[in-house]
Amino acid sequence: MYISEYPVGAGPDRRAAPESGSRHPEYLDCGVLGPLRIGTGATPGTITVPPKIRSVLAMLLVHTDQVVPVSALMRELWQEHPPASGLRTLQTYVLNCRKLLVGLTGLPAPVITQDVLVTRAGGYGLNGAHVRLDWLRFQRLAEHGARVLATGDDLGGIDLLEEALGLWHGAALADVPAGPVIDSKRRLFEESQLGVIGSLAEARIRAGLHQEAITQLAAATSEHALHEGLHAHYIRALALGGRRAEALGVFQALRARLVSEIGIEPGYPLQQLQLTVLNSGPLAM
Known part of the structure; x- marks a missing residue:
């Protein structure tokens, strides 16, 4: 499917714009x-x-x-x-x-x-x-937040990423019938949201805000029960917060779901993270 990049307000077939004194639409x-x-x-x-x-x-x-x-x-x-x-x-x-x-x-x-x-x-x-459009604002905030985090300003980046995630009100396009394009957009939006959740978790952990990271990741891993990246952040946040037994329990529960539902073991990074937690080793980001 081709979606023209030609702006809707331009082009050789553009209709005449309203006269300068006419009333323009509200946003x-x-x-x-x-x-x-x-x-x-x-x-x-x-x-x-x-x-x-x-x-x-x-x-x-x-x-x-x-x-x-x-x-x-x-x-x-x-x-x-x-x-x-x-x-x-x-x-x-x-x-x-x-x-x-x-x-x-x-x-x-x-x-x-x-x-x-x-x-x-x-x-x-x-x-x-x-x-x-909230999606465009989400993108701008997420990109701005990533740039701020890259400067080493974790707290400033956290504020921006929290604002971006605050624009969500449930699953994207939740009440729109499924179709090939809408389904692909849903996946794009969700992957972008998960990426921001992961970046926010990393920033909170670096800033020592373990409980804030744990609270958000508990909800995110419940909704995305097979997402290894979110679970890795969750395990790390729990362990750094002094809750190593709970962290190991999260790993075991994820492993059981992966094996029973899709027949695979957790990936190598998660297995190494489990060993680090078991051995009380340093939990680098």
Whole structure:
């Protein structure tokens, strides 16, 4: 599937922009890190629309400032078996999305059509000039946090990573029907979240904040019961916090799950970590 990188607000087929004195749309505060949320306030609310309209909105949001081809939208909605009326039905879904945005912003339908949810050659797109998306903010905070940690400022980096994780409200796109693109985006978002959780745990351990690391990792390893990297952070935090017996118990429980569910032993790094804990050796990061 090809998603055009051509900005939705530019290009040879761009419609005329509103005149300088016209009213411009408010920012749409949108969320995909949890149930789909759209609003014009600081705390966007969940929306009540039929599932396929929700899918169209999600596709547009996760490709903000890109043209999403009609073919990609139809494949997301109906996989390889679109109905004969699929194109007309998709146009109706887009019209309903625009009506939703009219209701949220109070702006006239022509403004929404011309400057917010726009039609481009072969597809549709959301104009990022009017959209604030939690996923993009999460990325910026995570990248900023990583840069700050790289300077040796663990406490500053911890604050930024905590703020990034605070944008999550459950599983990404939790109430959006499964489709090939949405599923791939869910995996991308989740892997990014897990990476930040790991970086935050490492920073807290370095800063001596073992209990904070333990509390978060207890929840994360419960949700991701086979994730070896998170368990390694958890074992290290417990051991450094003086709870070596619990750390060994976490290893044994993970090993039992790995063997019984997928038939493999923990990886070499985890096995070495277990030996270090058993021998009361130094627990380097």
